[in-house]
Amino acid sequence: HSNRVMWFQDFFPPNMCPINAKDDTFYGIMFDAGSTGTRIHIYTFVQKSPENLLELEGEIFESVKPGLSAYADQPEKEKNMSLRLLDMAIDAVPPHLWKKTPVVLKATAGLRLLSEEKAQALLLEVREVFEESPFLVPEDSVSIMDGSYEGILAWITVNFLTGQLSGQNQHTVGTLDLGGASTQITFLPQFEETLKEAPGDFLTSFEMFNSTYKLYTHSYLGFGLKAARLAILGALNMEAVDGQMFRSSCLPKHLEAEWHFGGVKYRYGGNKEGETGFKPCYLEVLKVVKGKLHQPTEIRGSSFYAFSYYYDRAVDTNLIDYEQGGILEVKDFERKAKEVCDNMERYNSASPFLCMDLTYITALLKEGFGFRDNTLLQLTKKVNNIETSWTLGATFHLLQSLGITY
Ligand SMILES: O=c1ccn([C@@H]2O[C@H](COP(=O)(O)OP(=O)(O)O)[C@@H](O)[C@H]2O)c(=O)[nH]1
Numbered sequence: 038h039s040n041r042v043m044w045f046q047d048f049f050p051p052n053m054c055p056i057n058a059k060d061d062t063f064y065g066i067m068f069d070a071g072s073t074g075t076r077i078h079i080y081t082f083v084q085k086s087p088e089n090l091l092e093l094e095g096e097i098f099e100s101v102k103p104g105l106s107a108y109a110d111q112p113e114k115e116k117n118m119s120l121r122l123l124d125m126a127i128d129a130v131p132p133h134l135w136k137k138t139p140v141v142l143k144a145t146a147g148l149r150l151l152s153e154e155k156a157q158a159l160l161l162e163v164r165e166v167f168e169e170s171p172f173l174v175p176e177d178s179v180s181i182m183d184g185s186y187e188g189i190l191a192w193i194t195v196n197f198l199t200g201q202l203s204g205q206n207q208h209t210v211g212t213l214d215l216g217g218a219s220t221q222i223t224f225l226p227q228f229e230e231t232l233k234e235a236p237g238d239f240l241t242s243f244e245m246f247n248s249t250y251k252l253y254t255h256s257y258l259g260f261g262l263k264a265a266r267l268a269i270l271g272a273l274n275m276e277a278v279d280g281q282m283f284r285s286s287c288l289p290k291h292l293e294a295e296w297h298f299g300g301v302k303y304r305y306g307g308n309k310e311g312e313t314g315f316k317p318c319y320l321e322v323l324k325v326v327k328g329k330l331h332q333p334t335e336i337r338g339s340s341f342y343a344f345s346y347y348y349d350r351a352v353d354t355n356l357i358d359y360e361q362g363g364i365l366e367v368k369d370f371e372r373k374a375k376e377v378c379d380n381m382e383r384y385n386s387a388s389p390f391l392c393m394d395l396t397y398i399t400a401l402l403k404e405g406f407g408f409r410d411n412t413l414l415q416l417t418k419k420v421n422n423i424e425t426s427w428t429l430g431a432t433f434h435l436l437q438s439l440g441i442t443y
Pocket residue numbers: 069070071072073074076104145146147215216217218219220261344345346347349424426
């Protein structure tokens with residue numbers, strides 16, 4: 038309880054503290070079951086009248102690791118985790134609003150990669166926890182989200198938070214999300230040509246706040262940062278890894294270690310005898326990226342918002358400040374990749390994968406999506422203290438579909 042009060046005081050002057058919730062205040066609880074962790078977002082909203090755009094008052098955020106898929110072989114163990122996160126919502130939402138507050142979990146690429154049977158067993162555990170909670174549990178409240186929604190909803194979040202979805206002059210920005218297991222690109226096409234050249238399932242119409250947006254979006258499964266590591270090592274989608282050693286020129290020469298991802302243990306190491314460094318690494322990475330992604334011509338010269346692992350790796354290498362974020366060019370990632378890969382001993386302590394990760398990000402941006410060296414990326418973790426995550430867009434969509442908001 039004391040946590041809650043502290044949090045509110047951080048956000049609101051005492052006289053408008055929503056603990057004394059007015060009638061037009063309501064809450065939404067959205068779980069993000071990502072491949073590397075599970076997070077809860079508890080949003081507070083106010084809608085003064087149907088004509089007004091919904092106002093977001095604040096967010097409570099908490100995360101736990103590892104992700105849901107790590108419990109694939111012991112789904113009952115998952116319960117503790119969702120219970121722990123849900124307890125935060127019990128503390129945050131005033132009791133008289135519990136029954137009106139929807140709780141939803143959406144899983145992303147980690148669960149898309151599991152077998153249907155294992156994924157459903159995990160979702161069932163969560164559903165049981167939700168059913169026993171005092172919150173509103175809508176139909177289909179625990180599910181795997183379609184990849185195209187993941188991109189669209191993140192785009193909605195960023196453009197809502199930057200004020201681009203209200204008023205007359207809407208200059209929306211495109212978004213790039215690099216998760217552990219999948220990656221998304223989303224933007225509002227300006228050129229007829231983009232609509233013509235895009236594969237049919239890359240274009241989706243989406244209605245939000247009384248407008249219809251025809252967006253270009255795609256989620257590339259297996260192209261998240263951690264899945265890409267496996268692909269580069271040649272270990273992705275291998276049924277039996279049986280203690281096999283996977284080597285790469287993107288890793289420190291004498292390294293030999295183990296790594297767990299999606300409930301599987303992998304052994305990996307450097308090219309003890311052969312080459313290491315940026316050049317051989319880039320060639321290795323290209324095999325995974327080149328020709329695998331659609332390249333919309335119109336994005337080459339535009340600028341994008343980028344978050345998740347784009348942000349994390351830029352922070353890790355001091356390209357941006359953790360709190361502030363920053364604006365980078367694509368070539369900044371390449372410069373940093375060269376610096377790290379050609380001095381691997383020096384960076385080893387941070388993460389043995391740093392060279393591989395930066396090289397992958399460089400190749401994904403340039404050879405994957407086809408961005409120019411000088412394309413601008415706005416690296417952002419929070420806007421006005423709210424996480425840039427698809428979860429906010431998903432909560433708007435949820436409230437709209439339940440008729441709680443307009
Ligand atoms: O609220 C969140 C959730 C995730 N991430 C970032 O997203 C990446 C992990 O992706 P995730 O586990 O969601 O994998 P996915 O299922 O999206 O592939 C990491 O960089 C996290 O820091 C974040 O910045 N904020």
